Amino acid sequence: MADQSSEKTLQPPADPLAETFLSKIKRLLFGETETSKRNSKDYQYGCCFIILSIIFSFSTMGCIIMWFTDLYLDSILNQMTLKEDTELYQAWKNPPVKPLICVHIFNYTNMDAYTKGQDSKIHVNETGPYCYRETLEKTNVKFYPNGTVSYGDRRTHVFEEKNSTGSMDDILIVPNLPLISAVAMTKDAPSLIQMVVVATLESFYSSTMLNVQAHEFLFGYDDKFISLIRGAVKFLNKEMPFEKFGILAMRAAETKERITVRTGSEDLNSIGVVTAVNGQEKLTAWDDDECNRVDGSDGMFFPRHEINRSAKLYLFHKNLCRRLPLVFEDEVDFQDGVMGMRFHPPPNVYNTTGSCYCKDGVCPPVGVFDVSPCSMGAPIMMSFPHFLNAEPSVTAHLEGIHPDASRHDFFIDVQPILGFTLGTVSRIQLNLQIRKSQRISLLKEFDDGTILPVVWFEVTADRLPPDLFKMIYHASVTVPLIQHLLKWGMLVTCVSSACGVLMCRPRRKPTPNTTTLAVVSPPTSEIIILRLTSV
CATH class of the missing domain: 1.10.287 (Helix Hairpins)
Structure with a gap:
């Protein structure tokens, strides 16, 4: 080998x-x-x-x-x-919270003396409150594929005697709203139309003021001029939302007006944001796109990512045809440990000087807001109760006005994590402004531009019912x-x-060090390679 x-x-x-x-x-x-x-x-x-x-x-x-x-x-x-068929939807459609609506009516106590020139100021006396428990139901609810839902509403009212200080049979002297509104709406009409309207009004009314029961003033009384208008409307195959004229009757009337809001299905932060009124994404009441903007909360939800101490929230108020800004006021313990952030309108919210809310460049006095552009020309002015934060000229002709921020402010309590409205105390006053032509002899006892207070409303929802409170408590605590x-x-x-x-x-393990040695085996002379490993 x-x-x-x-x-x-x-x-x-x-x-x-x-x-x-x-x-x-x-x-x-x-x-x-x-x-x-x-x-x-x-x-x-x-x-x-x-x-x-x-x-x-x-x-x-x-x-x-x-x-x-x-x-x-x-x-x-x-x-x-x-979403349909959910607990939240049912609470939204038929709110379990039933707010208490208290109406304070201004009773005019010296109109004879004022008309005769014996008194230099009009004396008003706040009567009431006349309180009602309101039940709200959303009607004709319709969902859309773009993440919005539209609805109308229906309101019913039940008198609550225990919260009221006045009787429904109280006889009050109040401004004649149909008369004052009709005169204002024909102020700029041709002379012939003014003559016809004046002749009609003089045949119906003998005074600028009305003697009426509190209940009738709130829920409707027979008015000849309103009956005439209702007949004309029916002749034109139209509908009036109410049969009788009354302050709360107009609120309770079910109309074809529809509000469209976001459902939150596409953006949770936008739930409850109003996007359209009667299908229109912009209003037509004002002269500027910013003021005609349809935006802001419907009052039930606010964008939760925007809720903080420096935030400015917006509430869309359809009766004012505008969105109201709300600023932070304080943190409050709303109910049994559920904390909320309180927001309220800034004091200058009804100061429209120089803004696009001045119609045709004419601005109302500071502290009152003119809603006639969205009330068919009726000379309605809104303000805080007792003209809180209004300029002195607004009340210079009145006696009995006592503004108090603690009683007449407006606030909303919001749960910041959910953006859910916990409760509110909403206060707003309805006024009439005298607007007459020199050719019209009616309303001669008032100067043109005089503002007359009529009623102020206090809408209170300060506690959640047990089932809703339990849901909010678990979600927020x-x-x-x-x-x-x-x-x-x-x-x-x-x-x-x-x-x-x-x-x-x-x-x-430690890396071994290997040393290779070549060794010659003596018997066979084979070379053996040894790898010696040391650790």
């Missing part, structure tokens, strides 16, 4: 302790082997490392979600969009508490598991 050099390699035996990560997984899933039993300490460290690594990964994701996103809260709030616990729990778990991973990580 020919001599042939062969090389043999001597290597150290396999280290039984040097197990792969895969083998540790295998042992974890299928049980211990004989080797793992002999090395239980490494096995335990491996299991600990794997489990803690998984916990660390999930807790890290949880920390990111809870601390840096609104995913958790949004998942809760997504249940609050307006329980959910944030759970969110708070989860945030810190995830953080503690993340840090603890990270420390555990570092303690249980696999030990890296």
Whole structure:
């Protein structure tokens, strides 16, 4: 046999302790082997490392979600969009909150003396309040694919004697609204039309003021001029929203007017935002697009991302044909631990000087708001009760006006996390402005431009019914508490598991140093290659 050099390699035996990560997984899933039993300490460290690594990964994701996103809260709030056949929808369509509406009527006590020139000022005496429990129902509800819903409304009122200080049989002397409105609406009409209107009015009315019972003034009395108009409307195949003229009758009348709001299905932050009135996305009452803008809350929800101490919220008020700004006033404990942020209109909310709410460049006095452009020309002026924050000239001809911010301001309490209106005390006053032509002899006892207070309303909803309160309490108190616990729990778990991973990580074995030696075997003269390993 020919001599042939062969090389043999001597290597150290396999280290039984040097197990792969895969083998540790295998042992974890299928049980211990004989080797793992002999090395239980490494096995335990491996299991600990794997489990803690998984916990660390999930807790890290949880920390990111809870601390840096609104995913958790949004998942809760997504249940609050307006959808048919849900509890929220039923509460929206038939609100369980039944506000108390109290009407304060200004009784004119010295009109004979004032008309004869014996008194220099008109004496008014606030009577009432006459209080009613109002039930609201949304009618003809229709959802649209673009995430909006439109509706009308129907209101009913039940007298609450225990909250009232006046009797429904009280006889009051009040301004004649149909007469004053008709004169104002024909002020700029041709002379022939004015003559016809004046002759008609003089045949119907003998005085600028009315003697009427409180109940009739609120819910309707027989008025000859209104009856004439109603007959003309029916002749034209039109409908009047009320049969008799009355302050609350007009509020309770079911009309074809429709409001369109967002449901929140496309953007939760826009739920309850008004987008159209009678299908029109802009009003036509004013001379500027900004004032004709249809926007703001419907009063039930506000954009929650905009609710903070420096925020300016907007409430769309259809009776004013505008959106009202609301600014932060205070934080309040609304009901049994449910906290709210109180917003109210700024003192200058009815100051329209130099704004687009001045029709044809003519601005009303500071403190009153002219809504005649959206009330068919009727000379209606709105203000705070008792002309709070109005300029002195507005009340210079009146005696008995006593503005008080604590009694006559307007505020809304909002839950900031949900953007939900908890309650409100809304106060607003209805006034009439005398507008007459020199050719018209009616209303001769009043100067042109005189503003007469008629009534002021106080709408109070200061407590939630039990079922609604429970839902709001859990959403505004329980959910944030759970969110708070989860945030810190995830953080503690993340840090603890990270420390555990570092303690249980696999030990890296020292890297061996190998020395190669060539040795000649004396008997066979073979060259044997030895690799000597030292640790």
